[in-house]
Amino acid sequence: MNEAGPPRRTRLKEHRHEAELFRRRAIAGFVLITLCLCVLASRFVYLQVWRHDEFVTKAEANYIRLQPLAPARGLIYDRNGVLLAENKAAYRIEVIPERVKDMPALLEALGAVVPLSDDDIKRFTDARRAKRKFQSIPLRFRLSEDELARFAVNRWRFPGVEVVPYQTRWYPKGAEFGHVVGYVSRIDEDDLRILDTKGDQGVEIAALYAGTTHIGKTGVEREYERLLHGEPGYEKVETNADGRALNVLERSDPKPGKNLYLTIDSRLQEVTESSFAGRPGAAVAIDPRNGEVLALVSVPNYDPNLFVNGIGQADYSSLLTAPDTPLLDRALRGRYPPGSTMKPFVGLAGLELGFRTPQDTVMSVGEFFIPGQARGYRDDIRWGHGRVDLELAIEWSVNTYFYQLALDMGIDRMAGYLGQFGFGAPTGIDLPGEGGGVLPSREWKRATFNKPWYLGETVIAGIGQGYWVVTPLQLASAVSTLGNRGQRQTPHVLLATQEGLGMDRVPAVPPPPGAQVIKKPADWQAVAAGMHGALYGDHGTARGLAAGFPYQIAGKTGTVEKFSRTTNEWEARASNAELALRHRALFVCFTPAEAPRIAISVILESAAWGGSDAAPIARKVLDVWMANQPPATTTAGVTP
């Protein structure tokens, strides 16, 4: 622009011209600088006005972290308010790695004051890898009073080590409710996935459980996990670039989980469990009117408290390898042949399906033959019971009557009717892991073994043998349905919920009633009379059991061999002690017979006879039940 400049002819300096030249350059420079600073200023405008909101969000995302606060887990009570699961204050040792110079030396020195197991140290080392070095990591849980005191004295030696109070789950009734209430334990990946698939509308499961360390693994704790868990609160925490929390900006309190009241009556549960005296087996008591489970017992059992903070390897393997499999919930998953307890149902099927009238009789001669086949099917009495109708057949448990009836009905018709009582399918109780049993039929055998059905299998199915498998719960539920004159109710354990201590109990919505499976009341009368006779008749299989009991009881015994009865050795070695090795004793009953308020099934492994071994357990349960019946219920209750 100004290249013309001074003429080149002279190399002399022209001061005035140079001053002018400089002035122009200075002005040009100033204008350029101003322009540049305007560009810079517009960049500020762009960042601070145009993209302001975006950067505010980013800055907040930088320093604000939501820290979840775990809600207090709901408590679990029995129907009368007896505490079954609570949260107990406990103390644990936590270590902040950042403040420890020499970790192995610290662990060794600390171990001398408070015993540390290998499990503790392993868990601690694993957790260290997953956390940042200024985060506190738990090392040892559930300090005893003694350990607490010893650490307090030595505390000055361990900078970076803290005793922290926390809440731990505690099951005051221990093993007695181990199978029903279940237990909580540390969350793992699978748990969250299972919760996820249960589908919570719109609620991010991972967010709900962000602050939670424990989750229900079995029993009620698992089934009602969502109710018990509650909703987490949050702390809005200001953090620095390292992620270290500096202070709390905002806080919303967690919403504690709901307290649950179970239908179980701990007094019945207790007497049921103790009546087994440690012998393996299971018993279930149900209120037939509504399906409320009053007792749900599986023996042997285990102490759920062992699992809460991670069960030690030694404890766990001893539970796993115990011959009586204490971890198996026999009441829900035990697989037993029902034996003679199936007879009232088979008899009912005969009446309802029109193959028999209550008056029809069958001649028992001690052995039953399918026409044209050589194999004999025996009665309990070698010379036979003589001519019996349905009532006597049930009272005396006459096999021949039911052999013939099953043969007449055919397996498929029989299975079709008995399926309505819930055999062959889970009852739908609100507990996880229920077994379905086996309701034998032609179709079932084809699907399972791909084999044809034999007539002999129909015959033994008539007395609850062969392929039959029931769970104690299934049996109790079926007896309960029978007692309730065919009106099915789904068994359940949740009675009521409660928002918090001192709040009102809110009754849980019971499962809807099921189908009515008995069409003719006369049919029911005949079967019930037979079951009544089993306890009160001269030759009833459980005669004498009801002595002194104020209500009429209807029941049925069952004795099942683990092996089939094909040799004569059975009679040669028939002492009770010998039999106990191969028998299972069963007993089902309901009372008051006309309008039952409790139905029970008892299955005792390794016992000689249903009447002499299983039935007394039921009687003990009934006595306690009776003793606790409020008079009001008796008068206002359903009496015929």
Place this chain on the structure above:
Amino acid sequence: MIEVLLQRARDAAVQLWQRPRLDMPLLGALLLVMAIGLTTLYSAGGELGLVLNQGARFILGLLLMLAISRVPPGTLRTWTPWLFAFSVTLLLATAVLGEGRGAHRWLDLRVVRFQPSELLKLTMPMMVAWILHTRPLPPNWRDIAVVGVLILVPVALIAKQPDLGTALLVAASGAFALFLSGLGWWRIGTILGAIGAAAPVAWHFMHDYQKNRVRMFMNPEADPLGNGWHIIQSEIAVGAGGVFGKGWQHGTQSRLEFLPEHTTDFVFAVFSEEFGLIRIVLLLAIYLFIIGRCLWIAAEAKDTYSRLLAGALGMSFFVYVMVNGGMITGLLPVVGVPLPLVSYGGTSAVSLLSGFGVLMSIHAHRKLVR
């Protein structure tokens, strides 16, 4: 003998006190920026010690400014070749003996450790002005070549230290003297074109971290936690400040340590976050005023040497502001240039105030006075 010296010193002090002959508008603007700087530092550093430290350096710098302002430009001009030779020698010594955090910048003189490259920020424009002072202006290609070599050698030494920021400032101070001498526009264009053509060569000689900075400037999201972190966090700080700012000591980006170097190179981001756009514009206006005032002083200077020196010093002050501001807003790559008189650091404060001492001297000896 001693009494005579003492007497003379006393006279000088009295004269200094009674007739400082400083340019009051410029001094006022400088003091204002320093006050803003100390305020920002208090918030960014979070402690008084930092502020007191910086304040002490400001006082040292102001005393130095006062002393230099007493030296007539003529005397400065006579010393110029020697001062320049001295500073280049020190620079060479640093290259051989120097020490510093990963970079050979510092020369340990036992009493003080300082960066010889800082000296060149002052001696470079002096030298260029000294050469052009005797030449007829505008300079011809030969003069330009001489000046070019004088600029390039020390700049290359500094860039190799590696200290890209200072190299840039030194180069700019020399180049501005050349620009102000009336260099023809098409020659300017030719030189800029040549520099552009040489850029790939410069890239070749750059250190890896310098290359990374340029790459990160192009795409900071490529490595948000590593090399891109500075740029991203700085932009967040600036953007979150908005029009009115978050308020003094309420900037989360620096207080919570998201912003690296938040007392030194990135202090402007702290200022932006806490004080907002309006006060940024005000600060930039003060800087512009300082630059304008320098050019005004230069225009009134009595000879070519003074003019070029004053103008070059004023314009290189702009480079500080532009490069630092461009860096914290993501407009320019990350280059270690402080925000003048705000960033924490003694060397730059003292050398900047020394430069203003020269300006004050030129102002005191302007032609209108005599």
